[in-house]
Amino acid sequence: MKTKFKISSRLNRIFLSLAVFILIISTMDAQTDDFTCATTDSADPDPMGVYSGGVDFTSLNPCDPIVLNIYFWGINRPNGQNDFPNRANDVLRGVANLNILYNEFGIYFKYRGFEEIDSPTLPNDSNGYYVLEGVIDYFNMVTWATNEGFRKPDAFNVYLFGWAGFGGGIAPNLSGSTHCGVNSGGISKVTLVHEIAHNLTVKHTRSSTEHATRDINDPNFNADTAGDAVVDTAANSGFRDNSCACYPFVDLTTCSYIGFEEDNVGEFYQIFPIDVNNAMGDAYPCSQIHLTTGQGIRAREALIADVQGNFDPTLTTIASLYEPYAGEYFVSGPEPNPYNPPLFQPGFNYRFLECECNCPEPSPYEDVSFSYTNNSLLTISKNNTSFSSITHPNHTAIQIDLDLCEPYGQNTRRCYDNWNKAADSGTVTKFEDNVLIIM
Ligand SMILES: [Zn+2]
Incomplete structure (x- = not known):
């Protein structure tokens, strides 16, 4: 009897600890990963003459690209503590997801950067900083960020808050807003593409x-x-x-x-x-990074009509996709140590094709006078997640798998053919695992 009691008491304790553990895990999940959207769909009728309601993919003319700047802000605690150590990496995954999804509709996102910013202390707030208990907190946060200069006027601005009482994401329900909020645990998941769809006037289903x-x-x-x-x-x-x-x-x-x-x-x-x-469905645990052709057409038509005039300042060029988002090119002189090679955003299929020109710095996008072969020295898939490998090897030009119409034409650009390094140091270049290594 005594033994039995002991066992059951021990079991009880085990069960209790297990229950507490599960509770902690599920609370953590609720804070970081649960995706529900707090955006309310506008009940206003669509403006006349903007949306065709079409579902025909061939009408999209996706080779006529629309390129949008996008910028990310990670909200820290007031003392600078970041509870999401993978956030910068997740942002790149998010940029890739956006492009993989929206490129088929002729919509491209140019990654302009990610900055960590500290929430102000909010003495009257239950957490004391920007945890978003309610929808109004999001809009207050954007007002604060705008006043502080944490808002790029020429880009879509994504605010990566820590947690929200309302779930994972929010965007204004106006037709043509250019900011949204995404919980930091959801940036690499469906939440980001969902909220950006709202910005592009796509509603819940x-x-x-x-x-x-x-x-x-x-x-x-x-x-x-x-x-x-x-x-x-x-x-x-x-x-x-x-x-x-x-x-x-x-x-x-x-x-x-x-x-x-x-x-x-x-x-x-x-x-x-x-x-x-x-x-855009609300079966959130099932939501995938998928939109229909009709939804893509609606997003593109919203961008083209730009009824509120908010999209126009965020537009950039196809040439910008051939610019690194970080790092720098080695041109001449001693190689910087450490050397930060130019990095290109993930989400595209790249081939870095052997090229030749007198161009120690990469040739300008507009200059297509260089010669190149079909021999790829570095091939990167749009699904590549080894982001530091997406760089521009010497003696290659960048080919991005874009289906461009005239007058854009050629999608292999920017030959980088620099012999300074070899001449300066007398060292050689060699290939290793298909990556050009400068020795
Ligand atoms: Zn939503």
């Missing part, structure tokens, strides 16, 4: 008024104007039940819709896993 029918001849057809006004996203009244923060009609293991719900004219919703997975 949930709607209480959109009808199930996709038949344009059906009198109940309203998919082109109701809800997200995108025809190739299935109508749904929302997957998330906010009262229980649960998903009563979604099998979260398969991300399949298992409900028999009707729209407000009594027709069953037609919802497939790809609709549950959509980046």
Whole structure:
């Protein structure tokens, strides 16, 4: 009896510790990784003549690129403490995700940088600094950041807060905003591409008024104007039940819709896993980095129309994608020690092709007079996560896998053919693992 008691008491203690451990883990998850979005969709009708409602990929003309500057701000505690040691690396992953997703719609993001900034002390706030308890805290934070100069007027500004009571992300619901907030634990996940989609006027797919029918001849057809006004996203009244923060009609293991719900004219919703997975759906545990063609067309049409005039200052050129975001080129003289080679943003397929010209500094983007071969000395996939390897080897030009129309033309640019190093030191160059090493 005594022994039994001992065992059960010990078991109890084990169970209790386990429960506390699970609670801690799940609380940590809730703070860092849970993705729910606090953006409210604008109920205003779309402006006339901006959106075609089209879903035809060939209408996109994605070879006519729109390139947007993007800048990131990581919010620290007031004493400078950063609770997210991988944040700078995660930002690069986020930039890659944005490009991998949006490039197919002819939208490109030029990474302009990442800065850590300290939250002010907020004596009247329950945490004393910028943990975002409510939506208003986000807007107060942006006002503070803008006043402090932590806002680039010529870029999309992404504020990476630590935690928020409302979940993982938020963007203004205006048509054409250029800032958003993303929790630091979600920057490399779907949260960033979701909030940027809001900036580009893409709404959540949930709607209480959109009808199930996709038949344009059906009198109940309203998919082109109701809800997200995108025809190739299935109508749904929302997957998330906010009262229980649960998903009563979604099998979260398969991300399949298992409900028999009707729209407000009594027709069953037609919802497939790809609709549950959509980046703008609210089955958040299932959300993937995926948008439909219709959503991409809407984003691109918003950029082209630029109704509020907010997008225009954020535009940059294709040439900027051929510029490093960090590091510098070796030109002549003693090699700096340590040497910070030029680094290029991830998210593109690069080939660094053998080239020849009299160009100890890389030739300007506009100058295509150099000669080059199809021999790649360094090949980088858009999915590459070894970010320090994306550099520009000597004696190569940069080829980015862009489908460019005239007048952009050639996508191999900027020959870097520098013989100074070899001449200065008498050393040789060699190849190692397909990477040109300057000895
Ligand atoms: Zn959202």
